[in-house]
Amino acid sequence: MSADILSVHGVGKRFGAFVALKDISVSFPAGQLTAIIGPNGAGKSTFFNVISGAFPPSEGRVVFEGQDITGRAQHEFARTGIAKSFQITNVFKQLSAHENVRVAAQMRHSRFELLKPRRAMGELKDAADALLQRVGLGGLGDKRASDLAHGQQRALEIAMALAAEPRLLLMDEPTAGMSPEETTVMMDLITQIAEERTVVLVEHKMKLVMGICQHLVVLHHGELLAEGTPDEIRNNAEVKRVYLGH
Amino acid sequence: MTDWIAFVTRHRVGAVIAVLLVLPWVIPYEALAVNILIFGLYAVGFNLLFGYTGLLSFGHASFLGTGSYVAGMAIVHLALPWWAAIVLGVAGATLMGLLIGLLAIRTRGIYFSMVTLALGQIVYYAFYKAEPWTGGENGLRGVRVEKIHLFGFELDFVDPLTKYYVVLVFVAAALWFVSRVLASPFGAVIEAVRENEKRAAACGYDVARTKLLAFTLSAAVCGLAGTLRALHLSIVPIDSLHYLQSGQAVMMCLLGGMGTFFGPFVGAAVFLLLEDVVTHLTRYWMAVVGAIFMVFVLFFPRGIWGSILQWLNRAGAARGRA
Numbered sequence A: 001m002s003a004d005i006l007s008v009h010g011v012g013k014r015f016g017a018f019v020a021l022k023d024i025s026v027s028f029p030a031g032q033l034t035a036i037i038g039p040n041g042a043g044k045s046t047f048f049n050v051i052s053g054a055f056p057p058s059e060g061r062v063v064f065e066g067q068d069i070t071g072r073a074q075h076e077f078a079r080t081g082i083a084k085s086f087q088i089t090n091v092f093k094q095l096s097a098h099e100n101v102r103v104a105a106q107m108r109h110s111r112f113e114l115l116k117p118r119r120a121m122g123e124l125k126d127a128a129d130a131l132l133q134r135v136g137l138g139g140l141g142d143k144r145a146s147d148l149a150h151g152q153q154r155a156l157e158i159a160m161a162l163a164a165e166p167r168l169l170l171m172d173e174p175t176a177g178m179s180p181e182e183t184t185v186m187m188d189l190i191t192q193i194a195e196e197r198t199v200v201l202v203e204h205k206m207k208l209v210m211g212i213c214q215h216l217v218v219l220h221h222g223e224l225l226a227e228g229t230p231d232e233i234r235n236n237a238e239v240k241r242v243y244l245g246h
Numbered sequence B: 001m002t003d004w005i006a007f008v009t010r011h012r013v014g015a016v017i018a019v020l021l022v023l024p025w026v027i028p029y030e031a032l033a034v035n036i037l038i039f040g041l042y043a044v045g046f047n048l049l050f051g052y053t054g055l056l057s058f059g060h061a062s063f064l065g066t067g068s069y070v071a072g073m074a075i076v077h078l079a080l081p082w083w084a085a086i087v088l089g090v091a092g093a094t095l096m097g098l099l100i101g102l103l104a105i106r107t108r109g110i111y112f113s114m115v116t117l118a119l120g121q122i123v124y125y126a127f128y129k130a131e132p133w134t135g136g137e138n139g140l141r142g143v144r145v146e147k148i149h150l151f152g153f154e155l156d157f158v159d160p161l162t163k164y165y166v167v168l169v170f171v172a173a174a175l176w177f178v179s180r181v182l183a184s185p186f187g188a189v190i191e192a193v194r195e196n197e198k199r200a201a202a203c204g205y206d207v208a209r210t211k212l213l214a215f216t217l218s219a220a221v222c223g224l225a226g227t228l229r230a231l232h233l234s235i236v237p238i239d240s241l242h243y244l245q246s247g248q249a250v251m252m253c254l255l256g257g258m259g260t261f262f263g264p265f266v267g268a269a270v271f272l273l274l275e276d277v278v279t280h281l282t283r284y285w286m287a288v289v290g291a292i293f294m295v296f297v298l299f300f301p302r303g304i305w306g307s308i309l310q311w312l313n314r315a316g317a318a319r320g321r322a
Helices: A044-052 A074-080 A097-106 A122-134 A150-163 A180-194 A206-210 A230-234 A237-244 B002-010 B012-026 B030-052 B061-076 B082-104 B109-129 B160-183 B185-195 B197-202 B207-233 B243-256 B263-281 B285-299 B303-321
Strands: A004-015 A018-029 A033-037 A059-064 A082-085 A168-172 A198-203 A215-220 A223-228 B147-150 B153-156
Touching: A004 A044, A004 A198, A018 A044, A018 A059, A018 A198, A018 A215, A018 A223, A033 A044, A033 A180, A033 A206, A044 A082, A044 A168, A044 A198, A074 A082, A074 B197, A082 A150, A097 A122, A097 A150, A097 B185, A122 A150, A150 A168, A150 A180, A180 A198, A198 A206, A215 A230, A223 A230, A223 A237, B002 B012, B002 B303, B012 B030, B012 B160, B030 B160, B030 B185, B030 B207, B030 B243, B030 B263, B061 B082, B061 B109, B061 B207, B061 B243, B082 B109, B082 B207, B109 B243, B147 B160, B153 B160, B160 B185, B160 B207, B185 B197, B185 B207, B197 B207, B243 B263, B243 B285, B243 B303, B263 B285, B263 B303
Parallel strands: A033 A198, A033 A215, A082 A168, A168 A198
Antiparallel strands: A004 A018, A004 A059, A215 A223, B147 B153
């Protein structure tokens, strides 16, 4: 049993009168690939936003590597070691693919330096080149991000998230809107990344993640329905009833 | 062709200075050339925020005006030397930028523009009402600088050409500074914020702090333009703080090409030349300049310099393929 890298305790989220998440307590084991699944409207995206720092929970605590990070600003999450990729592609559209990754990598080195030329920071250029290569965008660095195909932009997102060298990588439906071929490539990439660092991804399609993840968290109507290994989840009667529909 | 563009881009500050060195000989008269320098710098400072950080301020006259007034008051009321007036003017504008920035960056989009406009009006009326210090409606008169001592030389600041080159020294230094900032890691961050705030925050950048620093730097550069203007005109007109003055920065940037290094300078030069030529022909010069401005916004959204760059790049790419 490995230690937990991230855990949430009694997390709830309300939007006005609407309760999106209710009293969720769950842990994410370090070094494993965990998938958060659930039918539409289960609260997956809200939960993702809470653990990735987009907004704080209404109640409860989020603990990363033993420190309470509840309510910290988005940029502090990234600096703590949590990077994320968005469900809707979020890149710097007018900048080149290379610059997208380079600026993401730059965060660890320099944020408010005004007079140092960034040309002098060659290690960032190399890091960006290597990451582009890694996600299958080698040779496309000079292209503007907005000129890349949808699947390539998703890959670029992953490269940007990895550029921060996170210990925890969060991904919100990384294959959303992708063709079956692109999906296969993406799932391979995610499997590879998960060998090096802890990955938590939100996925709508359960089948897609069953084969590659070691741990599953099932949400339903904003509540934790079940968690466990793929086998445990497959045989869970509750999950079968609400999710698989039989 | 692309080699040539790359060369100019790499030595952009040198290129601008080279053009500016000969400018007074091709412009109808020197005072206009000095104006081009000053408003070129004002537009460059504004562009740092508008073109590179993506924040449209309608209150930048506050910084031009504060720079002018503080420098002017330092000379008129405190009898300080001209260089101390410049230092104080820039400091005053920077502080004003910090204050207005702190309030304005809490808002986004059109609200940001409206808040800067409103705060700009407050600054306008504050200076307007402080008549004993600022001269109120009549403006601050008597900002007299006749002799300037620079590196051991005594220069006659009344001589238009000498004045031009003295002002150019400061403008060149400011351009070098802006160019360095744009080429720095911070320069990459402001462009990232312009492109996508959410992603910039997820990358670990504090968006609010980045915007505030960009806002303050922009105000400082515009403030320097203001101090130079006070020395140039020997008077600080209350119009310096008027929202029309803020609007001019927007027009110059769009006309020349926002988000490019040379664009704002080109825009300022074209705007002032147009104004100079058209006022000789008709009192309604604003209508003519406005119409030209609209043609540009509608058909050349990249502005004069932005469009030229695009054509040159295309021509270069076509030749590369051939």
